[in-house]
Amino acid sequence: MTESKRETERKYEAPSADDTAWLPDLTGVDGIESVVDRGTADLDAVYYDTDDLRLAGTSATLRRRTGGTDEGWHLKLPLSKDSREEVQAPLSEAVPDTLRELALSRTRGADLRPVVRIRSTRGVRELVGSDGTALAELSIDAVQAESLLATGRRAAWTEMEVELAPDTDLALLDAVDKALGEHGVAPAHSPSKLAHALEETDVGVSRVPAARADAVAPGSAGEEVLRYVKERIQALVNLDPAVRRDLPDAVHQIRTNCRRLRSVLRSYRSVLDREATDPVREELKWLGNELGAERDQEVLRERLRARIQALPGELLLGPVSARLQVWDAGNTSEARMRTLEALDSPRYLALLNRLATLTEQPPLRRKAARKPGKVMGKAVLKEYGQLADRMAHALELPPGTERDKALHEARKAAKKTRYATEPARDSLGKPVRRLGKRVKAVQQVLGDHQDSVVARDALRKVAVAAHAAGEPGFTWGLLYGQEQAAADRGERELPTVWAKASRRKLRKALNG
Known part of the structure; x- marks a missing residue:
């Protein structure tokens, strides 16, 4: 104890x-x-x-x-x-x-x-x-x-x-x-x-092993990227005990940290050799997926609980709160076990050792020695270009399942763009900070939309279980309708939020 x-x-x-x-x-x-x-x-x-x-x-x-x-x-x-x-x-x-x-x-x-x-x-x-x-x-x-x-x-x-x-x-x-x-x-x-x-x-x-400070040129793109990578790796190390002790928000933080690190290793392949970083990215993806079950359940539980609490009492037909509790208990227990099994696995230990090697023996490429401005600006703009393509594709589709999937892909591209801006803030200054802020707003709208998609799927499953037990389905249908309305509002808001992030001045500033 x-x-x-x-x-x-x-x-x-x-x-x-x-x-x-x-x-x-x-x-x-x-x-x-x-x-x-x-x-x-x-x-x-x-x-x-x-x-x-x-x-x-x-x-x-x-x-x-x-x-x-x-x-x-x-x-x-x-x-x-x-x-x-x-x-x-x-x-x-x-x-x-x-x-x-x-x-x-x-x-x-x-x-x-x-x-x-x-x-x-x-x-x-x-x-x-x-x-x-x-x-x-x-x-x-x-x-x-x-x-x-x-x-x-x-x-x-x-x-x-x-x-x-x-x-x-x-x-x-x-x-x-x-x-x-x-x-x-x-x-x-x-x-x-x-x-x-x-x-x-x-x-x-x-x-203590000798530091490899001589491997990184001062004031270079490599120094900027490695500083960020080291910070993210240290954050993962620090968050591990909090996740094991089930402290509030710990799973969310470590999962987000994995995503940030994985994304930056992808965005800055011109600085760090992908032969060394791609295997690390795959293992970070695995870890994020294993921890994701617990975090996703936590987000979904709080969202549905808030929806139920906001309803007037006369619209709560049947044992709604009890049914939600039964659904959550089974899923949460399974997700928690999955998290702990991942952290106790040899695969996780191997990942920790790979991350340590990444900082102790950084796989720097030739462009790592260059000044950070152009190298990092190009990386940010490349991610931004992929975001723009996915946004254009999603906004052209009619409402429905395919558009939901396309918007989810755009959300992931928005995260990659935003994360790519983070190591570049010192070298690129205000333009990249502004871009990161506006892309975050796009990400939030898309995130709320995706949460609604996931919530509707969960509500349907809960409603089926309630129906099988002879319970009224009215409240679950009402909640489903609320989630659909929330998704529709997000889709109407999205073009305006995206327009602010896609202004030509921002791209021109990053191009220098």
């Missing part, structure tokens, strides 16, 4: 843990009424990582700690500059399977082993507000670190950290930071004890 909490803190250099005359009095700083000494504690933590420090390389840590009030296993995952999510599991000898799974997108299946032991004597002070509530905890640690790898080196230092209590405003951290700075207390040069220990014992220098 695991528990999690958000941890927001900042670390500082500390001259000494015994003589704290250097520590300023923080009473009166942004609502701090008093500083209360809570004594000392001895902490003993063994940090686990892969041989090449894959957790540390993604700013994550896994430790087994004894002593203090929160003994056990702690997996810390980065959220922002000052914040991390800490997932805790009870104390045990081996790494808990739950934490091993949550770290999988970072370890990529490599064995975890002890790398550093860190023992700290911690002096704790509470920063207390006027109502007696603890606003933050200030701790000063006398640290001793020992490498558990071949070097066996040791290091010692003193540091201080200020951690906000839950629900305390970040402004307090800023105010304390300012007060400490005015008294000469400097921020720590390492973001964590582990990072400090790895640096001091030379473990990090010898274990």
Whole structure:
């Protein structure tokens, strides 16, 4: 069983843990009424990582700690500059399977082993507000670190950290930071004890693979595209634990991220060799499809539930809500199982390794060394041209099934165009940002239309099941009609929205 909490803190250099005359009095700083000494504690933590420090390389840590009030296993995952999510599991000898799974997108299946032991004597002070509530905890640690790898080196230092209590405003951290700075207390040069220990014992220098910075020309199209690709890969890695824990919107975010990455690898084939990227794109497509079942069910459930809730009570004939719940329960359970099976599969592990190789050994083509303007502008315009062709075809068709399919294809082309603009925003500036914004509006209209198509298909199936059970079909037919009307409105709106995205000035600006 695991528990999690958000941890927001900042670390500082500390001259000494015994003589704290250097520590300023923080009473009166942004609502701090008093500083209360809570004594000392001895902490003993063994940090686990892969041989090449894959957790540390993604700013994550896994430790087994004894002593203090929160003994056990702690997996810390980065959220922002000052914040991390800490997932805790009870104390045990081996790494808990739950934490091993949550770290999988970072370890990529490599064995975890002890790398550093860190023992700290911690002096704790509470920063207390006027109502007696603890606003933050200030701790000063006398640290001793020992490498558990071949070097066996040791290091010692003193540091201080200020951690906000839950629900305390970040402004307090800023105010304390300012007060400490005015008294000469400097921020720590390492973001964590582990990072400090790895640096001091030379473990990090010898274990982390050397960066391939020399392979990418500064200011080039390759640099722009690879920066975006790395961001998307890191987002996928970060989202994996959230999907496994079934956090809100996590499946949607990781699926969208897969789509973005897959699309950009396609759009910028002139920069990255397709012999290397096409197999990655196929695996991203597979992953997106596996996760799509859960996301599609979530979207459809919320759409139908909102429609039902909006109806007057006299139009709800039969056990409508119960019927929807029965339909959703079966589909959701199956979709969730499909998601977890995909994330636990050897195929997913192989994809994670391919993505790592893509950034560590980028398959750059000759045009990657060129200036980004023309290279990226050409890629965006090529995607835009395919969107224009699909839109023209769809708008020529009469309403019906074929037009629905054509509009769905146009929607996918709109996404590809929009995603192609994202890596080019810095180099192409305002024109490409404007195009991305207007194509997004087209995508949204087409997306609402496609959601209506899917909803009508689901409503028909639910209505058939209701009829077979002897339940009234009136409400399901009414909902079907509402969805048809929504689709018709979208089709009438589409030409106007598309006209704004297809103005000649935009294309001319991108052509330079």
